[in-house]
Amino acid sequence: HNLLNLYYTNYWIGHKDELDMASDHYLWLVLYHNHYKFSYILSQNPIVNFSMSGRSNMNTKKLCEQNRNVLDYVLPKDDASYARRAKICDLYCATRMLTYYSEEIEKGIFQSTLKKYIHGTEEYIIFGAGHMGQEAYKVLSMIDISPKYFVDNYATTNSGCYKEIMIYSPEVLRDERNLTVILASVGYEDEMEKQLLDMNLSETIKIIRYTDICSGVLQSCQG
Structure with missing residues (x-):
């Protein structure tokens, strides 16, 4: 409850109309930037179930644009790690956008x-x-x-x-x-x-x- 309250009150409320697809990404970055710890769960059983045909998966270009904006909402550009993180974000978006263009332009x-x-x-x-x-x-x-x-x-x-x-x-x-x-x-x-x-x-x-x-x-x- 406290984590969600931090997110909704101090972060999400200012950008809720801009993040109809990337709000979950925004949440994880907020928690990471505020030094909360994450753990890896090794399990043979499913712990989450979600659709691969949702809006975010069907709107790759818009999703990539929003994910890139999220970085700017969380991390100031004078932060020492900004350039490295921005580069990683841009490269990841490039991998997603390649699939998008493979479906949008003529195959040949x-x-x-x-x-x-x-x-x-x-x-x-x-x-x-x-x-x-x-x-x-x-x-x-x-x-x-x-x-x-x-x-x-x-x-x-x-x-x-x-x-x-x-x-x-x-x-x-x-x-x-x-x-x-x-x-x-x-x-x-x-x-x-x-x-x-x-x-x-x-x-x-x-x-x-x-x-x-x-x-x-x-x-x-x-x-």
Whole structure:
């Protein structure tokens, strides 16, 4: 009750007419910015159920605009972390907007634009088997490209498969040559790239970022 009272009284009331889709995002940022602690619950059972066909999922462009505005409502621009957080927010919105444009513009145009960044002559590995890695998989499938496999650091995700494509530890990359690794993450790309470089793979693999692909395709579509 006290948390919701803080949110509604000091924050939400001033922007309620502007946040018909991003009010939940606003709540979590308010709590985080006010130094409340969050815990991760590891459970095999569902703890929440929501529709994937709600207004926010069906209005990606508007949702991204509101989510970006939320950052400005919570964090002053002179805050030391503002630039980093704004960049992460913009990159995440780019990944969401890529799906939006894939459905809004003519399929052939979208595919030809995507092929400027993803080439059928190359062999791809996706680093990250979570939500972002699965999104990268869907984007590659739009131009009939399938990754050779996924790699992931976490035992809960690197010991199985996704869409019948195997998921391995990044250690398997030590035996690879002449392939491209797509870093499928938002905010952790630097750490992932450093991990691969520390494995002395700079001479044997090429590294690209999924967010760079999304940003590049969006610029071309919007331009």
